[in-house]
Amino acid sequence: MSTLQAQDVAEVFGLGQARARLRAVPGGHVHRMWRLDTDRGSYAVKEMNRQDNPEWMPWLQAAWRLELAAWHARIRMPEPVPPPGGGVVAEVPVADGPPATVRVHRWVNGRSISQPIDAIVGNWAGRTLAALHSLAMPAEPRWAFPPTGTTEATRWQELVELSKDAGAEWGGDLAALAPVVEEIYDLTQIAATRWLPDVLTHADLRAKNVLVAATGPVLVDWDMAAAKVPREDLAGCALSVSGWNQDDGPVRETLRQVIAGYRAAGGALERPLDVVDAAGDLGNEVDWVAAVARRAIGQGAQGPDDMERSAKLIPGLIRALPNKLLAARSLRWLLADQF
Structure with missing residues (x-):
C-alpha cells in the first residue's frame, strides 16, 4: 500500500498547496495512478513501478522527448508537467520507505472507452x-x-x-x-x-x-x-x-x-x-x-x-x-x- 502524500508531490513538483489527499485512479496495470488537487489545479500523478535495469531510464527519457515534441506539435494529449529541475520524473519522499518515482500531467476530465471504438x-x-x-x-x-x-x-x-x-x-x-x-x-x-x-x-x-x-x-x-x-x-x-x-x-x-x-x-x-x-x-x-x-x-x-x-x-x-x-x-x- 502506497503512503505517498499529496503535499509531498505538490512541493516536489512546485504545484502549490494540496487541497485534499491523493485519490486513487483505477485502471493502471503497471503503475499506480492518483489524482492530486491543489490551489493551482488538478493533476494526474503516476507512481512508477521502477525497473531495476540499465535500459529503463534511457527508454523513459526517450519517450519523454517524444511526448514533449508531440505536445508542441499540438497533438491532443494531457499537458506534461516536468519537475522544476527538468527531466521526466522526480523522487518524492515517502515517510516509511524509499522515495517514490513520480511523474505528473495536467488532469483531463474525460471518459474512458473500450474496443471497438466508434x-x-x-x-x-x-x-x-x-x-x-x-x-x-x-x-x-x-x-x-x-x-x-x-x-x-x-x-x-x-x-x-x-x-x-x-x-x-x-x-x-x-x-x-x-x-x-x-x-x-x-x-x-x-x-x-x-x-x-x-x-x-x-x-x-x-x-x-x-x-x-x-x-x-x-x-x-x-x-x-x-x-x-x-x-x-x-x-x-x-x-x-x-x-x-x-x-x-x-x-x-x-x-x-x-x-x-x-x-x-x-x-x-x-x-x-x-x-x-x-x-x-x-x-x-x-x-x-x-x-x-x-x-x-x-x-x-x-x-x-x-x-x-x-x-x-x-x-x-x-x-x-x-x-x-x-x-x-x-x-x-x-x-x-x-x-
Missing part, C-alpha cells in the same frame, strides 16, 4: 498516428528499447508445463494455443527480414489509452513509446481499436476510418496492409498472454492481489488470441476497396 474516434486515431509519424523522431539510444516480435513463443511449452504443475484451470487452454503461437512466431520472423525504416512513436494507441473529453479524444500514457515501422504501427492500432479480440471479428467501418484518417492527414501508405504488418503486435500479444499467465501462477507477481487479478484476466486473453490472428489474416480483405 468510427469517428477511429478517424481521429489515424490522424493522430500520421501526425506522430511525421515527427520522424529516431529511436535513440537504440539499445534501450525492447526488441520487437516475441520472446515467449519459443518457451511456450515450458510455460504450459509450469501452469499445469501449478494446477491452473486454464493450463489445457494455454497448451491448445501452441499452433497459434507458432504461426505468430513465423510471422515475426518474416517481418524481421523486411528491414523497413522505423520511427519513435507512442506504440500503444489503443482504446485503453484514449480519454474522450468535452473537446474530443485525448491520447494518454506515453511511457511505452518505442521504435516501430509506421505501417506496422498503423496495422496494430487499426486492428486493436476496431475490436480484433471479438469472436465476430473487428468492426470494419472503424478499421477503415483509422486508415482513412491516417491517409487524409498525410500518412504514407502506398500498398495495402497485410498480416505481416501486424506480426509485431501479434508477437506482443503472445508475450502479454505469457506475462499474465506467469503472474497468475506467482512468477513476477506483485503480491496476492496481482496474482488474483492476473488469474481473472488470463482466460479472456487466451480466448482472444486466435481471434486476433484471424483478424490480422483478414486485413487485405477488410481494406480491399481502399487501395
Whole structure:
C-alpha cells in the first residue's frame, strides 16, 4: 500500500498547496495512478513501478522527448508537467520507505472507452498516428528499447508445463494455443527480414489509452513509446481499436476510418496492409498472454492481489488470441476497396 502524500508531490513538483489527499485512479496495470488537487489545479500523478535495469531510464527519457515534441506539435494529449529541475520524473519522499518515482500531467476530465471504438474516434486515431509519424523522431539510444516480435513463443511449452504443475484451470487452454503461437512466431520472423525504416512513436494507441473529453479524444500514457515501422504501427492500432479480440471479428467501418484518417492527414501508405504488418503486435500479444499467465501462477507477481487479478484476466486473453490472428489474416480483405 502506497503512503505517498499529496503535499509531498505538490512541493516536489512546485504545484502549490494540496487541497485534499491523493485519490486513487483505477485502471493502471503497471503503475499506480492518483489524482492530486491543489490551489493551482488538478493533476494526474503516476507512481512508477521502477525497473531495476540499465535500459529503463534511457527508454523513459526517450519517450519523454517524444511526448514533449508531440505536445508542441499540438497533438491532443494531457499537458506534461516536468519537475522544476527538468527531466521526466522526480523522487518524492515517502515517510516509511524509499522515495517514490513520480511523474505528473495536467488532469483531463474525460471518459474512458473500450474496443471497438466508434468510427469517428477511429478517424481521429489515424490522424493522430500520421501526425506522430511525421515527427520522424529516431529511436535513440537504440539499445534501450525492447526488441520487437516475441520472446515467449519459443518457451511456450515450458510455460504450459509450469501452469499445469501449478494446477491452473486454464493450463489445457494455454497448451491448445501452441499452433497459434507458432504461426505468430513465423510471422515475426518474416517481418524481421523486411528491414523497413522505423520511427519513435507512442506504440500503444489503443482504446485503453484514449480519454474522450468535452473537446474530443485525448491520447494518454506515453511511457511505452518505442521504435516501430509506421505501417506496422498503423496495422496494430487499426486492428486493436476496431475490436480484433471479438469472436465476430473487428468492426470494419472503424478499421477503415483509422486508415482513412491516417491517409487524409498525410500518412504514407502506398500498398495495402497485410498480416505481416501486424506480426509485431501479434508477437506482443503472445508475450502479454505469457506475462499474465506467469503472474497468475506467482512468477513476477506483485503480491496476492496481482496474482488474483492476473488469474481473472488470463482466460479472456487466451480466448482472444486466435481471434486476433484471424483478424490480422483478414486485413487485405477488410481494406480491399481502399487501395
